[in-house]
Amino acid sequence: MSMTITEKILSRHTDLDEVHPGMLINARVDIALGNDITAPIAIDVFRKSGGKEVFDREKIVLVPDHFAPNKDIESAEQCKIMRDFAREHEITHYFEVGEAGVEHALLPEKGIVLPGDLVVGADSHTCTYGALGAFATGVGSTDLAAAMLTGELWFKVPETMKFVYHGKRRPWVSGKDLILHTIGRIGVDGALYRAMEFTGEAIRELTMADRFTMANMAVEAGGKNGIFIPDEVTEAYVRERAERKYEFYSSDPDALYHSVIDIDVEKIEPQVAFPHLPSNARGISEAGDVQIDQSIIGSCTNGRIEDLRVAASILKGRHAAHGFRLIIIPATPAVYRQAMHEGLFDIFLDAGAVISLPTCGPCLGGYMGILAKGERSVATTNRNFVGRMGHPGSEVYLAGPAVAAATAVAGRLAGPEQL
Numbered sequence: 210m211s212m213t214i215t216e217k218i219l220s221r222h223t224d225l226d227e228v229h230p231g232m233l234i235n236a237r238v239d240i241a242l243g244n245d246i247t248a249p250i251a252i253d254v255f256r257k258s259g260g261k262e263v264f265d266r267e268k269i270v271l272v273p274d275h276f277a278p279n280k281d282i283e284s285a286e287q288c289k290i291m292r293d294f295a296r297e298h299e300i301t302h303y304f305e306v307g308e309a310g311v312e313h314a315l316l317p318e319k320g321i322v323l324p325g326d327l328v329v330g331a332d333s334h335t336c337t338y339g340a341l342g343a344f345a346t347g348v349g350s351t352d353l354a355a356a357m358l359t360g361e362l363w364f365k366v367p368e369t370m371k372f373v374y375h376g377k378r379r380p381w382v383s384g385k386d387l388i389l390h391t392i393g394r395i396g397v398d399g400a401l402y403r404a405m406e407f408t409g410e411a412i413r414e415l416t417m418a419d420r421f422t423m424a425n426m427a428v429e430a431g432g433k434n435g436i437f438i439p440d441e442v443t444e445a446y447v448r449e450r451a452e453r454k455y456e457f458y459s460s461d462p463d464a465l466y467h468s469v470i471d472i473d474v475e476k477i478e479p480q481v482a483f484p485h486l487p488s489n490a491r492g493i494s495e496a497g498d499v500q501i502d503q504s505i506i507g508s509c510t511n512g513r514i515e516d517l518r519v520a521a522s523i524l525k526g527r528h529a530a531h532g533f534r535l536i537i538i539p540a541t542p543a544v545y546r547q548a549m550h551e552g553l554f555d556i557f558l559d560a561g562a563v564i565s566l567p568t569c570g571p572c573l574g575g576y577m578g579i580l581a582k583g584e585r586s587v588a589t590t591n592r593n594f595v596g597r598m599g600h601p602g603s604e605v606y607l608a609g610p611a612v613a614a615a616t617a618v619a620g621r622l623a624g625p626e627q628l
Contacts, residue, residue: 211461215404241356242330245273254354264360272312310541310567313337313509320450340420342439368467374411376475384419385609389480393490401431418515482607493624503586507538511589523614524560530620535562
């Protein structure tokens with residue numbers, strides 16, 4: 210039977226020769242991930258279930274990144290639960306403070322998640338790792354507990370939607386713009402419990418950073434996972450990072466798809482998703498005169514060095530508008546160090562920005578950029594739901610780093626070509 214890449218990876222993690230959409234399977238897990246919000250719940254379930262040992266201390270990853278370094282007593286208690294559990298079970302991959310970064314940027318960077326893997330994480334944006342050609346999906350904390358105990362979980366094999374991107378991208382158009390346009394086209398439930406397979410000549414030209422961004426936001430269209438066929442770009446990224454063997458999978462030419470959607474990237478300009486859904490996307494030329502108070506450049510979606518370079522190229526020699534808050538958040542310590550050595554920090558500071566330590570903080574309304582009632586922020590994050598970044602009466606506009614940087618200079622929604 211012919212299979213898609215998603216179906217192949219799932220089948221290889223079972224004792225079955227093949228799987229097909231709708232099947233319920235029990236599959237072996239390569240990596241089980243938790244953070245400081247979700248892992249404490251999983252740890253509690255683990256203990257109440259009588260768990261004495263984790264299934265494999267090298268396959269569990271714990272990263273306090275949402276409220277760490279601790280912003281208050283409650284977050285300190287959450288992180289302590291993780292820290293104590295990691296010590297008790299001698300978890301190999303526990304990252305904190307100086308070693309910690311935004312989890313979905315940190316794990317690929319360190320070669321912990323790899324092509325062909327089956328990855329589960331108690332965080333909805335675990336789907337990020339599909340950029341590597343892995344099956345990666347978010348699960349609940351109870352499922353994470355089960356994975357930590359047994360090394361296995363059950364899945365329903367998803368149908369696959371194939372997105373084929375044709376043509377050459379316009380200036381300043383990134384993976385963030387492609388995925389915002391795609392979500393705008395199909396809606397926030399357009400890929401509900403389906404695999405989103407990204408392919409086409411425009412995809413093959415994307416950097417790994419852009420691929421991570423697109424896979425990251427598959428869940429914003431309801432996708433079970435987002436996935437790319439690994440190629441020479443993938444190989445170049447993982448070759449020096451991988452801490453174990455990996456395998457490339459691809460879809461069979463005659464694999465069956467739920468649907469195939471063709472997208473002409475030459476018609477796509479830098480995008481902005483208006484409140485309060487990622488699907489409210491439109492081109493920056495159609496944004497109108499919208500005054501903005503703050504730009505956040507960072508997160509698991511757009512906090513990599515490539516994203517910071519784009520922002521710096523626009524901010525160099527310019528300054529944020531008077532009274533505007535520009536917050537730069539490198540996603541990992543390695544990104545932080547590299548940006549500093551490349552002189553990007555000088556550009557950001559000269560532009561009036563503040564540079565944060567690596568954290569998820571503002572993305573989920575945690576800290577480092579909370580909005581008051583009536584305030585508006587452009588953010589390179591992945592969600593703009595009501596109250597996502599602070600007061601329910603605030604607004605979040607999603608965009609890539611180019612638009613976020615240009616908006617900071619203009620003080621209103623703007624793209625680089627509008628400066």
